Amino acid sequence: MSVPLLEMKEISKSFSGQRVLQEVRFDLRAGETHVLAGENGAGKSTLMRILSGVYPEYEGDIVLNGTKLRFKSPQDAARHGISIIHQELSLIPSMTVSDNIFLARERTGRAGWLRFSREEKNCAALLERLGVAARAGTRVGEYSIGVQQSIEIAKALAFNARVLVMDEPTSALTEPEVERLFSVMDGLKQDGCGIIYISHKMEEIYRVADRITVLRDGRYIGTADRDDLPRDGLIKWMIGRTVDEQIHRDPQTPGAVALELERFTVPDPGGRPRPAVNGVSLLLRRGEIVGLAGLQGSGSDVLVNGLYGAYGPVTGGQVRVEGAVYRPRSPKYALDRGVALLSNDRKREGLVAPMSVTHNISLAALPRLSPGGLLRDALERNVAERRKADFGIRVASLAQAVGTLSGGNQQKVALAKCLEVEPRVLLLNEPTRGVDVGAKQEIYALMNMWTAAGIALLLITSEMPEMLALSDRILALHQGKVTAEFDRSNATPEAVLAASMGGTGKETP
């Protein structure tokens, strides 16, 4: 029991000069479930990608069963018995269960013939052993996400996986499916497998963990047996930072109600049965910043996208914008009513890379800037010049393609585009993601300026100090529901994080 099955020693990793993992260590014993915990961006996924051979370049050592190894590819890692169950399932829906399980490892006879019947027989035995309610010859797409997840596990086990990495495996499962998954995990532990389990759910962590390791900002913080690490201790390990004094906020006297949500519901965009946003009510006043705190899968980003109409007319509940009934339908509908969204994925959803800075800034406001359908170059240039000065956008020329700018400047262009539609409610999803320190400060200053002008801001950010310093009030979301509400007097990092992990936000000291 004391000899580790797997040891990762002093693992470091950099991406284009930026250190994302700094001498992290981790070990796994046979027959245990070891939870890997940390906030978004703590380095959990990077560490697991190194383990599974996705990133073959790293510093440090991986020792498996006493042998030092370096995996060159996911196939290489799988051959050594390391398997990852991803959040997004890697099954091919149009192929049968058996074909999926044996994909790229087909059982072939002489001359390369596939041995379908042997594959199906092996597969059926495996499914039976795991208690998976699926048939080898049925197409995977016909099963629910929960069953598919079990098939994914079966796929890993078919090749004698000894180390199983599960990244948020329950996010798509119903309650009975979760129970079945946990009993499968118990069986695996008895067979001597080691399970690395990543989760953001407090309940679950304490349900499955034998030991817990915490990472923070790419560093190793500590490892403890479950019973030696109380919940508030875990939260302390995960946060560890104090609020950054650098972030300045001028609170405004809140004005009239700008946005009102009543039992707002958004179905899961991936088609899972449980709504991603489930009966959220909130009030946002002019000049106010309300933060939506939540870890991965909390539904906060689905909430703002749904409110903006990005998924079409699928939302439920009541919404009012400045008192008028508002039914999210399309981005155009939202923009016409003064609701603008800054997407958290500016490359995919925010900017048109080959278009110029000017044309990106004017894009959403084009109906106003091109009266009669006729483009007015001078008008657009003036607008862009003004935004460039206000936002401190640094470009050689406004005619430059936006794809050639640095991250910070791209973000300012994306923000300028949102502001150009003269919004009354601004939904900001990760406004400082991928932005350097200087540009962050400028964006904070802009946010203060907007609220002073009476714009209402709904803020999502995965950086806790930012969330705490900027938000006048904070709603914590967990699995699509509000678990707690905070104002400046009681918003501590510990309480907000605990509520984001499913607590009520009141049990921590």
Add this chain to the structure above:
Amino acid sequence: MNLATTRFESARRVLAQPLFRALLALVIILCLGALFNAEGSFFRWETHRDMLRHISRYGILACGMTLVIITGGIDLAVGSVLGLVSVLSALLMIHWGWTPLAAVPACLMVGLCCGTTSGALIARFRVQPFIATMAMMVFARGVAKYISGGRKISQGVQTEDGFVYLDFPRFFDLLNARILGENIAVVTLVFLACALAAGLLLARFRPGRYFYAIGGNEEAARLSGVPVARTKTLAYALSGMFAAVAGICQAAQETQGDPEAGGSYELTAIAIVVIGGTNLMGGRGSMALTLVGALTIGYLEKILSLNAVGEAGRLMLTGFIIVAAVLFQRGKN
């Protein structure tokens, strides 16, 4: 030193411009023409006039194709729509004696309808552009054969009393004429007018900007409130209409409506757009580039035929040159 660096920098920027690269390709072709001038015939204006006349129909198709390609799509139906409209216009104006004031709008409407149908399939029903326009290509060819009964529609008509010659419409004569002292073909002017219209739309009107936005990043465009479905449909509708214009020109130039006309013209139109330097991925390109592309392809074919290169050699060389031109234009990007 500093000035020299700046000059070098700006020279490099000009060199990187797609329009400059397209013009360079054209100049190279022209130099080849001057070199292999077929005993001086390359230096006569008639040669250039005829080249322009010849390339005009393809150029008109390329106008619509440019719009569609900038949105990130492709329109394979333009050749068939050209064939359909050439039959239809011949039928209306030669056989039935319609006035062009009625016949031309009717023909344009048919082109517009074909394009709108493809566009609606792509934008509303999310059929892939390749598939939707290929279906329209086959369908329009079928309609052309149906309304013509599979025969060429010309002046000569077989009736019970024997063979009758109908009047050739003056409108077709006009379209087929050369003006300004026989120095330029009317169809060339039609081409230039189409290019001007498409160019203005792209550079001066809101839908043109939306074409670029959709081709550059459809999701970002949608989230910026761009009416994506309507705008895409418009691009294909206009492509169909330009194909109808080309179809009328085709009937005038051939003095008949041929249901087989326009086969593989769509490929020439695509080649013109691509050789000009408009990116098939969408989001980049311009009408000016397409104009240069039309001249490049036109001169290439002209020079090869002046030098009596047989069809086999001509096709093989054209294939090579398309690839060479595209690789050359991609440059370091």
